[in-house]
Amino acid sequence: MNVPLSWLKDYIDIDLSLEELARALTMAGLEVDSVKVIGLPLPEGERHEFKYSGLAWDREKVVVAQIDEVMPHPNADRLVLCRLNDGLQEQVVLTGAPNLYDYKGQGPLPRPIKVAYAKEGAQIYDGHQPGQVLTTLKRAKIRGVESYSMVCSEKELGISEEHEGVIFLDDDAPTGMPLADYMGDAVFEISILPNMIRNASVLGVARELAAITGKPLRLPQRRLPADGPSVVGQVSIQIQDPAMNPRFVVGLLRGASARPSPYWVQRRLRLAGMRPINSIVDATNYVMLETGQPLHAFDYDHLRQRAHGQPPTIITRAAHPGEKLTTLDGVERNLDPFTTLVCDTEGALSIAGVMGGLESEVTPQSQTILLEGASWNFINVRRTVASQRLNSEAGYRFSRGIHPALAQEAVQLCLERMAAWSGGQIAADLVDAYPAPVVDPVVELPASEVQRVLGIELSAEEVAGLLRRLEFTCTVQGDIVTAQAPAHRLDIGEGVVGRADLLEEVARLYGYNNIPAVRLSASLPRQRRNPALEGEERLRDALVRAGLREVATYRMTTPEREARALPLGAVQAETPYVRLANPIASDRTVMRRSLLASVLEVVERNSRLRPRLAFFEIGPVFLPNPEAPLPAEPVRLALALSGARHIAAWDRPEAHAMDFFDLKGILEAAFNELHLSDVRFEPTQHPSFHPGKCALVRVGERVAGVAGELHPKVAEHYDFGAAPVLAAELDVAVLLSCIPARYEIQPVPVFPPVLEDIAVVVDEDLPAEKIEAVIRAAGGKLLTDVRLFDIYRGDKLGEGKKSMAYSLTYMAPDRTLTDQEATQIRQKVIRRLDQELGAKLRS
Amino acid sequence: MTDLPILLQNLTSIQEQALAELESVQDEAGLQAWRTAHLGRSSAVMRVFSDLGKLSKEERPQVGQNANQVKLALEGAFNLRSDELRQAALQRSLQNERLDVTLPGRAPTLGSLHPATQNLREIYRVLGDMGFQVYRARDVESDEYNFELLNIPAHHPARDMWDTFHTLTPGVLLRTHTSPGQIHAMREYAPDPVRVILPGMCYRYEQISARSEIQFNQVEMLAIDKGITFGDLKGTLNDFARRLFGDEVRTRLRPSYFPFTEPSAEMDVECFVCGGKGCPICKGSGWLEILGCGMVHPTVLKNGGYDPAVYSGFAAGMGPERIAMLRYRITDIRYFWGNDVRFLEQF
Numbered sequence A: 001m002n003v004p005l006s007w008l009k010d011y012i013d014i015d016l017s018l019e020e021l022a023r024a025l026t027m028a029g030l031e032v033d034s035v036k037v038i039g040l041p042l043p044e045g046e047r048h049e050f051k052y053s054g055l056a057w058d059r060e061k062v063v064v065a066q067i068d069e070v071m072p073h074p075n076a077d078r079l080v081l082c083r084l085n086d087g088l089q090e091q092v093v094l095t096g097a098p099n100l101y102d103y104k105g106q107g108p109l110p111r112p113i114k115v116a117y118a119k120e121g122a123q124i125y126d127g128h129q130p131g132q133v134l135t136t137l138k139r140a141k142i143r144g145v146e147s148y149s150m151v152c153s154e155k156e157l158g159i160s161e162e163h164e165g166v167i168f169l170d171d172d173a174p175t176g177m178p179l180a181d182y183m184g185d186a187v188f189e190i191s192i193l194p195n196m197i198r199n200a201s202v203l204g205v206a207r208e209l210a211a212i213t214g215k216p217l218r219l220p221q222r223r224l225p226a227d228g229p230s231v232v233g234q235v236s237i238q239i240q241d242p243a244m245n246p247r248f249v250v251g252l253l254r255g256a257s258a259r260p261s262p263y264w265v266q267r268r269l270r271l272a273g274m275r276p277i278n279s280i281v282d283a284t285n286y287v288m289l290e291t292g293q294p295l296h297a298f299d300y301d302h303l304r305q306r307a308h309g310q311p312p313t314i315i316t317r318a319a320h321p322g323e324k325l326t327t328l329d330g331v332e333r334n335l336d337p338f339t340t341l342v343c344d345t346e347g348a349l350s351i352a353g354v355m356g357g358l359e360s361e362v363t364p365q366s367q368t369i370l371l372e373g374a375s376w377n378f379i380n381v382r383r384t385v386a387s388q389r390l391n392s393e394a395g396y397r398f399s400r401g402i403h404p405a406l407a408q409e410a411v412q413l414c415l416e417r418m419a420a421w422s423g424g425q426i427a428a429d430l431v432d433a434y435p436a437p438v439v440d441p442v443v444e445l446p447a448s449e450v451q452r453v454l455g456i457e458l459s460a461e462e463v464a465g466l467l468r469r470l471e472f473t474c475t476v477q478g479d480i481v482t483a484q485a486p487a488h489r490l491d492i493g494e495g496v497v498g499r500a501d502l503l504e505e506v507a508r509l510y511g512y513n514n515i516p517a518v519r520l521s522a523s524l525p526r527q528r529r530n531p532a533l534e535g536e537e538r539l540r541d542a543l544v545r546a547g548l549r550e551v552a553t554y555r556m557t558t559p560e561r562e563a564r565a566l567p568l569g570a571v572q573a574e575t576p577y578v579r580l581a582n583p584i585a586s587d588r589t590v591m592r593r594s595l596l597a598s599v600l601e602v603v604e605r606n607s608r609l610r611p612r613l614a615f616f617e618i619g620p621v622f623l624p625n626p627e628a629p630l631p632a633e634p635v636r637l638a639l640a641l642s643g644a645r646h647i648a649a650w651d652r653p654e655a656h657a658m659d660f661f662d663l664k665g666i667l668e669a670a671f672n673e674l675h676l677s678d679v680r681f682e683p684t685q686h687p688s689f690h691p692g693k694c695a696l697v698r699v700g701e702r703v704a705g706v707a708g709e710l711h712p713k714v715a716e717h718y719d720f721g722a723a724p725v726l727a728a729e730l731d732v733a734v735l736l737s738c739i740p741a742r743y744e745i746q747p748v749p750v751f752p753p754v755l756e757d758i759a760v761v762v763d764e765d766l767p768a769e770k771i772e773a774v775i776r777a778a779g780g781k782l783l784t785d786v787r788l789f790d791i792y793r794g795d796k797l798g799e800g801k802k803s804m805a806y807s808l809t810y811m812a813p814d815r816t817l818t819d820q821e822a823t824q825i826r827q828k829v830i831r832r833l834d835q836e837l838g839a840k841l842r843s
Numbered sequence B: 001m002t003d004l005p006i007l008l009q010n011l012t013s014i015q016e017q018a019l020a021e022l023e024s025v026q027d028e029a030g031l032q033a034w035r036t037a038h039l040g041r042s043s044a045v046m047r048v049f050s051d052l053g054k055l056s057k058e059e060r061p062q063v064g065q066n067a068n069q070v071k072l073a074l075e076g077a078f079n080l081r082s083d084e085l086r087q088a089a090l091q092r093s094l095q096n097e098r099l100d101v102t103l104p105g106r107a108p109t110l111g112s113l114h115p116a117t118q119n120l121r122e123i124y125r126v127l128g129d130m131g132f133q134v135y136r137a138r139d140v141e142s143d144e145y146n147f148e149l150l151n152i153p154a155h156h157p158a159r160d161m162w163d164t165f166h167t168l169t170p171g172v173l174l175r176t177h178t179s180p181g182q183i184h185a186m187r188e189y190a191p192d193p194v195r196v197i198l199p200g201m202c203y204r205y206e207q208i209s210a211r212s213e214i215q216f217n218q219v220e221m222l223a224i225d226k227g228i229t230f231g232d233l234k235g236t237l238n239d240f241a242r243r244l245f246g247d248e249v250r251t252r253l254r255p256s257y258f259p260f261t262e263p264s265a266e267m268d269v270e271c272f273v274c275g276g277k278g279c280p281i282c283k284g285s286g287w288l289e290i291l292g293c294g295m296v297h298p299t300v301l302k303n304g305g306y307d308p309a310v311y312s313g314f315a316a317g318m319g320p321e322r323i324a325m326l327r328y329r330i331t332d333i334r335y336f337w338g339n340d341v342r343f344l345e346q347f
């Protein structure tokens, strides 16, 4: 909402600077986004809380002037010479403004034209360049005539984009007055909160300002008599559903003639962001901006024609099935059955509260104007606005709720303004159908509630005093304030809700920043553990320590993107997804099911950037639940590694590419940190992974997920580097469920260990896990560590054999082991390896 | 009979000769060779010991004593010389082994937490110190929890504040804020007091640009109890702002509107870049908009299972990514989910 300062001053005295005013409005909830200055000086100094833009007019060089005669240019048809008086002297000024051509060669004008005149050296915007380009007026010869000054358009003065002709000021503009003094202004761009639609008008802002500053509000006064024949009997109104249309008021203006509105009206409309049309339409828009009540003007004679010469009947009703209406913007609209229409006996005239129909619209020829001011159910209007995708100033206001009391006031005010600017005679009376009068809520607010919720101690009288500033009608009895909402707002509720609404108003007027801050005095609620979060965070830390970077990806994807993580043909056609009804982009249509697919995309994105890539993400996937509307959201961990095992240095070349065992080592390190016991990697098959390099990760009895080297056929779906990609996707809940509630540590040994190496020859396909298990079982408690340090294959061993070399540590907690004891264990280990696995000691 | 004086004389010359040779030893190898030659098993002095048996009972003590003195003297001299040489060698190596300390170090393979996680943790820590505990809720939510129960009925104009992603299941949407967690937490804990942090990913139907994202984290705090006031809200937020932005930072509240709180406010903190003097980060205003907050609306309290005539509470919500953008001068919000290592490595 754009509010010109000059207009605001019609209703309230303002002695604040621009900055102070912007701050006062903002701190009351009318947030000022920017201030556009029109001719006035911009605030000085470096620091401004608000954004300012605009052009200051030099008071000496930009003034009101009058053109006394328009003369033809001797050498150019499209230029004229103006005999102009700037209050100090008379001069001849050259201009090409088309709106001066009409006056060419008429001799001295009986009524001088008042204009905005910029003298030599004045800074204005260049009217011939797009946007706002500053220029300084200099002396020049144009077609043999000297030119050094200019009669200005709105664009040149930074008022609007208008550059069709020069500004014709109103006749009462005082010649010679600095233009900034005559019509300097500032436009406040204000964001209106959804519950403050009552302030979406100049009067609404003034009203709020009156409440904040304590200055009196000057409501517009009736000036013109309504002495024409009464409107009663000239039109009747039928409201079919008062819930949808609580009030419908009409008034009549006879003998009007549309003409350009006074310049100050046009300027205000433009500053507020609307286009001036003619004095009739402008009056409806002006009063809407002024009061917040949208109005609609019908051509009464046309309606009477439709009613076959009889007084027309206005009917408001829901649209019929299949009903259509062509609106003012020329669009034929299919109407929804919930949409309310304004009709006559012949059919629809306009979409109630949103936009008029093309056919019944006032035209510049209309003489008898039927003016509608109505109130509509805001939820219903909102549905229509959304369904028709039709944004209008009226729809914006009505869809947020306009108090029915405004309808009558605005119709009266508009008739007066219309008559003042268009001529004509206002018909006496109004036809007012008000079948569902609003009862403004009465709310009881004990002062103790102010203390309980806001934490400030105010007497009931003080509370009432604050509310009265906002025009609440208050009575005080003991501790209790009984307040009735003023007849211009619909945002105050009943009962406890109404109390909260009043508390907000009390806080706002008291000033949020005057309420003392205190530290929470309520006792600390019972504290609770959050094992899932704690576990996830431990897992994150463990993986970071293992050298992985955490990533966080979009949770929206497409089935096609996720299918890249599978070989062609492995995709199940009917994978259920949580699908978006209104995806914003074709590459974000569903909620992800696979975290791995997201992390692989991160590897792809970075594949050319770093020689070593190691990523993980912990986050939910979304699995539709056939039994319930809401999906399951299990948390997954996905890892992906690719490239060099360590980072190269100037004396250390790049390492080998990471392989399965790097992935496994990282997982093991992380699992160790979580004290997960009984973790096993079992060979398995999974379509995403290399069939020989893929493991099922089992923790105890539960399957946590899979880990392996990506299948080459999957890898080729991505733009990866040459190195293999190792990846895993694990269920975090399974991992965390296996974290022991507590664990015990081993005492630090006091006695020295006996170290020994053995190498055994076994069949190639014997898993290492089994050998180690036999060694540990045979070694018993005194064998404290078993570490594989070498695998050897070679001709000497024979086909299908491998030698596995282990380093064994023997240790007793209570004594130094003797060589004989160590030898005994060793022999038992060798014997059992032979018996159980056919493993032979390698000599 | 042996000639005792000659034997003793020999010992003296063994010592003199060995000491003389030791003088000319210059390195570790020479030192070891000298030790083998003069203190080894077959050295002259050790031979004297092994030949002691051949001497008479009377001669043995004196020869043995003398030989021992020679051995001790040689050992002492050896240790001395050994020390001297070691010191000299150390000196030489200290002189010679000079690095170019300006060469780059070898990088360890470190991991890192995503900046969003780092931000969330920082907020958890600060709020955790004030007794707020994390309570998480789902991403895919019902219209009822995301809107209805939060005092945002269908077709209410307040719904315009959230551009919503809907799913194909009617009444199921992607949460537009973490506030549904308010209802979940209240319904779980009522009538106990509540002091929770509600974090999580939220979604808005907005064109992705440098300034706006379709998904973003939000963190809310919610406190419900008897006697919680707007003053408590201010005090808590001030403490929070000081912990996050500096002990001296100033804050202010501006009236605002959220359907689930009343009174509602936006909190600004004094720009931590310029200290309030005005800079490009705060667009010259000296203030940064950090969070929205307010007293929990009576309808929401009721929907959560608390009697609004007895209980009161406050809620406040912020966007950690937005705060991170201000703090680290991140110019493009898309960096967060873009996961370019050149971004991630900087945290």
Ligand SMILES: [Zn+2]
Pocket: B271, B272, B273, B274, B275, B276, B277, B278, B279, B280, B281, B282, B283, B284, B286, B287
């Ligand atoms: Zn700043």
